[in-house]
Amino acid sequence: MTCPKTIMLGAALLVVLSAQGAAWGKNPVYQESQGFAPGTPYAAPQAPVNRSTLDAFLVRADEGAAALVLRGPAAAVAVWPVGVAVPEEGLRLLDPKGQPFRPDGRTEARFQTGFSSELPGLVDLPPTASLLKVMAVTPGRYTLDWSQGRSGAKAYMVAVQDGSPYEMDVQLSRMVYALGERPTLTAKMWDAAAGRALAGMDVTASIKIHGSPVTRVLLHDDGLSPDDLAGDGVYSASLPPAVAGPALTDVKVDGGGLADGLSLHRVGHAAYACASESAAIQEARLCQMRKAKGRVATLSVPVVVHARTAGRYRLQGLLTGRDNQGQEVEVAYASTTAHLSKGAAQMVLAYDGAEVARAGVEPPYTLRDVALLDEGAMTVADERRVLGTVDGFRLADLPAALPAGPAPAKRAVPAE
Amino acid sequence: MRGRTRIVVAAVFLLVASSLWAKTGVALVHGKGGADLANASTALAYWTSPMIAAVTKNYAVPSLVCHYDGTQYMWVAGDQVASQIAAFVTAQGITDLVIDTHSFGGVVVRWIFSNPNRNSSYQKVVSVTRWVNTIAAPQKGSEAADLAGTLSGSWLTGWLVSLVGENTDSTKNCRTDDMAYYNQYWLYGTTGRPALPKTFYSISGWGLFNDWAHAEDYGLAALSAVAGLPGEDDGMVAEYSAEAVGTLWFRTEANHHHNRRNDFKPVGTYLSYDF
Known part of the structure; x- marks a missing residue:
């Protein structure tokens, strides 16, 4: 996809004009281009780590x-x-002896309780929580007793922070999986204070796939794929094949076993999306440069896509480069949004030269994190981590960098 | 010829005058909750009258209290909110709009500003807005919503699911896993993503027990104690999440329930400084 020095002005103009022409018609094409400030580090997308002491x-x-x-x-x-x-x-x-717990040896610890008379449903969780916070707890097996309960509840939700440094870190290998792909899940159980792995735990993932009952999968720390190393406290499993749906698929993880002679239980969570495959990225064509006043006004990357389902799609992609220290930094973002009919189509990522210049980074640039979003289904239809390289010009060939927008106004800070 | 000149002069005068006489308004966008938040009266109760009066300088500033189904995803809510705001600014002739949001409302409005071409209402809202003030918006999700999801909904069977009542799309939208995905693919404004087309100012909360007579504070304190909210938080949203988008305007000791009111701290009065 390297740009030749010869400027393909005619072709580029056709692309721009066709896009603009569509914008004037019934099928508007929206294009966006933004440059990043110098030194904005690039971080590859990765699924978040859920660290649980809960x-x-x-x-x-x-x-x-x-x-x-x-x-x-x-x-x-x-x-x-x-x-x-x-x-x-x-x-x-x-307490562990079955007596009312008295942290100071005299006064029984009491739950603080309240309830709301306000409109129900406005708050994020039932405001009927009861809370007990205690200090100087002796490690042991306590009992939550509600035999004198008067609320009439049929069940209780209980959440406990036991005060220990035992943690479970849950992470998926990615945020988006292809249809039918098996996500890899890891759960690291460890003593965060001592930096010690907790081996020999039982770790289970529960997956609620759209329209299906909950599926349970055991995670293993046996060194067999997908687990990397036996006994390192990192438990792994391949989850059932991803199924496309309107929402992310939830994964709940339960990890437990014995630690210091007492039972340990941690809950964690993760979620992933499944590419809907309603449309696919097929290829990126030669980068095209449009010149104006002797400068590269626009870098256009035509991308061929194939829509299996007609609808409104957005294609977005990031250009990154290397700064003087060799660090990968963000250069510019572009997106294009259009209604696609079934079949092949071309979508053009058009990077404004003056926006690209803002980062102050010499080419070549890597076209990264290209995602085709199905705006009707609100799903990622397809994505590519790397789609090619943009090259064939120098930073000096770009127009003067557009100044960054005005800094947000400094506002008087209320004194509380 | 002379008549034509007069018309041109008049047109130029009107153009200049309209820019000089910009009409300012404010829209308030609530957070998640029940489906009944689609009713205007419930949305008003969410903010409380003293808060609305404070923000609008005793109703001197034209205002709109948006009302959307508080159980829905941000894009469903966004369509409802954008439609209401577009109708409001058109009807009132507003040319300078400030949007004040609470909690999930900040995510809903960020959705609108991340998708300005979704429809004409979105374009209208983005073009007419001066800036957005987000109070305790879970821009990177809420560990409290994680807890709600863990304890309820998907993991329970039969009668328990309907009783818990937290298995809503908006709660799911607010989970940290889900927001990481939306921030990466769908939303602007977080580090490494494109900038939003207008300035967002964040307001984060760090207090818990604001009012010992106010029973909801117990629920928030319970959440904060057990949900694993990192750093300071307002009982529902940690400050790192509330400050993840835009420029921090100020921190408030008011907790998540009080920072949408004008009681424990005069947050509404602070917001009225915009007018």
């Missing part, structure tokens, strides 16, 4: 009590009654 579970009210492990020194327990609009007033925490 134990959370749901328990039926008719069980009367539930066991909790608190390790301390500080810990917190929150309880939400399910299905009722009032908080649970009858909660108690019993």
Whole structure:
């Protein structure tokens, strides 16, 4: 896709005019180009890490009590009654000997409870939570007792921070998978304070795929693919094949076992999208340069796509380059949005030369993170991590960099 | 010829005059919640009258309280909000709009500004807006929404699902996993992504127990204590998330429920400094 020195002005003009012509008609084509400030580091997209120190579970009210492990020194327990609009007033925490827990040896620890008389449904979680925060906890198995409960709840949601440095880091290998591809999931269980892996744990992923019951998959730390190394505390699994749907697929991870002679449980989560494949990126053609006043006014990258489903699509892509220190930095972003009929079509990423110049980076540039978005289905239809290289000119051939927009006005800060 | 000159002069005069006499307005966009937030009265109750009065300088500034179904994804909500704002600015002749948002409303408005060509309403909103003030917007998601998702919805079966009531698209939209994906592919304004076409100012909260007589504060404190919100937070949204987009305007001790009101801290009065 390297640009030849010979400027393909005629072809570029045709592309621009055809796009503009479409914009004047019933099928508008929207194009956008933005440059980045010098030194904006490029970070490859990756799925977030969910770091959890949380134990959370749901328990039926008719069980009367539930066991909790608190390790301390500080810990917190929150309880939400399910299905009722009032908080649970009858909660108690019993110590490992089965006696009411008295952190200072004298006063029983009490849950703080409140409820809202405001409009229901406005808040993000039921405001009927009861909270117990305690300090100086002795590690042990405690009991959450609601046998005196009066709320009428049928179940309780319980969330516990046990106060220990035991963590579970959950991560998927990517955010978007191709249809039928099996996502790789890892869960690292470790003592964050000591930097020690927690081996021998049971780690399970629960996947709720659109329209199907929950599927459970065991993660392994056995060194067999997809796991890298046996016994390193990083548990891995290949999940069921990705299925396209209107929303991200949720993954819940439960990790547990024995740590310091007490049971340990952590919950974590992840989510991924499945490419809908309603359209596909087929190829990027030769980069075309349009000149004006002897400068490269526009860098255009025509991309051939094939739409299986007619609809409105956006193609976006990032140019990156290397700064003087060899660090990969962002240069410019471009997108084009149009309604595509079924079949092959050409979409043009048009990078404004003055925007490209802003980063102050010499070519060649890498065309990265090219994604074709299905705006009707709100899915990623297809993507390419790298689609080619843009070259064949020098930074000095670009117009003067457009000045960055005005800095946001400094506003008086209210003094609280 | 003389008549034609007069027309041209008059046209130029009108053009200049209209720019000199820009008419300012404000739109308030609420966060997620129930489907009944699609009702105007519920949306008004969300913000409370004292807050609206404070923001609008006792209703001297033309205002719109947007009302959308609080259970929906940002693009569904965005369509409703953009349509309402476009109708408002057209009807009122507003040429200088400030948008104030709370919580998920900040994500909804960022969706609009990340997709200015989605339809004519979006274009209208973007073109007429001076800037956007986002109060405690979960721009990188909310660990509290993660907790809601973990405890409820997908993982339960049968009768429990309907009882928990948190298995909504908007709650899912606010989870950190989902926002990481939307920030990477669909939204502008975070580090490494294109800039938004207008300035966003963020307001983040760091307080929890604002009012011991206010029972909702217990719920927020419980969330903050157990949900694993990193750094300071307002009980629902951590400051790192609220400040992930735009320029930080100020931090407030008001927690997530009080920073959409004008009670514990005069947040509405601060917002009125724009007019």
